[in-house]
Amino acid sequence: MKDVAAHAGVSAATVSRALSGGRAMNPEVQRRVQESARELGYQVNLLGRALRQQRLNIVGLMVPDLENPFFAALAEQLARTLRGNGFELLVSSAAGSVEIEAHGVQSFLGQQIHALVIIPCDELASADTLRLARERVPVVQYDRRVAAVDVPFVGCDNRAGMELLANHVRTADPAGDQVVFVGADATSSSGRERLEGFRREFPNAPALAGSFDVEWGYRAVGEIVAMGIESGTIVAAADVIALGVLTGLIGAGFRVPQDFRVVGFDGIGISQFVMPTLTTIRQPVERMSDAILELIREGVGGSESAAITLQPEFVSGASSPS
Amino acid sequence: MKDVAAHAGVSAATVSRALSGGRAMNPEVQRRVQESARELGYQVNLLGRALRQQRLNIVGLMVPDLENPFFAALAEQLARTLRGNGFELLVSSAAGSVEIEAHGVQSFLGQQIHALVIIPCDELASADTLRLARERVPVVQYDRRVAAVDVPFVGCDNRAGMELLANHVRTADPAGDQVVFVGADATSSSGRERLEGFRREFPNAPALAGSFDVEWGYRAVGEIVAMGIESGTIVAAADVIALGVLTGLIGAGFRVPQDFRVVGFDGIGISQFVMPTLTTIRQPVERMSDAILELIREGVGGSESAAITLQPEFVSGASSPS
């Protein structure tokens, strides 16, 4: 920076003003400084700036698992939204572990990020991490909620989504054949709420519990067959699970949708193009990202934490390629 | 930090020593300082530390697209490897754009990251970004290579992988029925090398070009049908593409593997559990991550850039769930 100042024949303060562009100044001088900077290949040290300003214009996103394509899609969309508004998004994965999550959040905090967006790993065990983070920086919970901690939340209405799915299932199959729920772990709010939503609609249908990944859906088919069920509708708690279910069904020789109908939840990323007739519930990812941006801008001030629950929409199954 | 020093009755330098744990010191004092720190909820400001030390123990990973599950898998594995060795991995996505990639890399550099790992967007247009980064920090190219720039590379031998696939295809189908390649864009080295590998094995087979995503595989089925092909083996340049192909085939009423066999490439993440009979080539992700760690540790010093090309392995198609 000193070099640029010398090269342009001004002081370091002027270089700073010329490049950060905040205050009014002689445009001719500004141009000269910018040219010198380019010529010398100078690039501001964000650490120096952040140390002085006490904040970096970076938002951290902590996800439970990057290999879940729904989280990847959330990350991509959030990055897009923030990028258009002067922020950079950096993503870190907890790899399913509460300890790694805690450690990663600590690292984010140490870097003086502007805000933290977190999809908590565990409805209970992530609470301490959230409490800690909230003392230092604006925090938003995304998609999954730790209710015990007073931190704003943005997500979709999982129970309403299940209601939409249930209506579809009943319409498509008024005879009321077998319905099975292939759920995820109940240690996340989304998993629990979707199970509750399903139970309210189909109190007597069997519900299996697993995790949010393809493998579980694949294995669940074995369990369903073992129950003696050979046709019906399978409601998966997420599209990744539905994908595994479809794979398992076809591998086991069933026909879709003749033998089994499969519906999912999330409606995003890869699943949009997976298999025929995957009907799903689409989460309003753009609006959720916008809501997060808004919270971050406000600094997530009050002790009165917002809980922004947006409405998902029904998406009918894809047809085959022409 | 001053507060902790006062609380423990020592100087700031001692607090620093006690918490970063580098130098020898009175263990009793160290314990006291650590206790004070915990009591006051003190956490080091990594910015201050990095500013002083001129480096952060963070490695940046720039990927073309987080929604590609193969890249997500690479990111997860790299994070795991680095985490075990004192580094933190932060991920940023270029969202398919060279401009966003350049901007993200600039941001990483401004943060004084310890090293940059990059899966370049474009075999040509990413060159400037690589050159710029290499001036400031150790850089490793991963999976895709910009040959024009002298920056070390870690990846797998795509041509050898295609050879393995070809052997399988010929064995499974000695009659030699129709083989079609559903490729990706040739603006990435992996896309180009896999196409070349295919061409060398099947000089006369048709090869379609598209992109590394599910949607393209799905659409490719339409093109194949339009060519009048109604059975054979489809070689996809990546598992994500194979996934789309399978979806398209089944949606169009074909049977797999009776009418069409499908093989993929990458062998990682979601694709491991997708559909029956998806045979693929598995990239040695763990060994690739280890190689990257090694390069980062060495500081990627010499002007003689390494090109570490590891051997992939053949993975036969999955069977159905029991």
Add this chain to the structure above:
DNA sequence: GTGAAAGCGCTAACAA
């Protein structure tokens, strides 16, 4: 409109 100077939080060299 611009420069001089102070200081963000930390650590490394040196002195005690």
Add this chain to the structure above:
DNA sequence: TTGTTAGCGCTTTCAC
């Protein structure tokens, strides 16, 4: 072994 001091690169008063 510990304290003192200087300074990493930047921005922001406060004078001019």
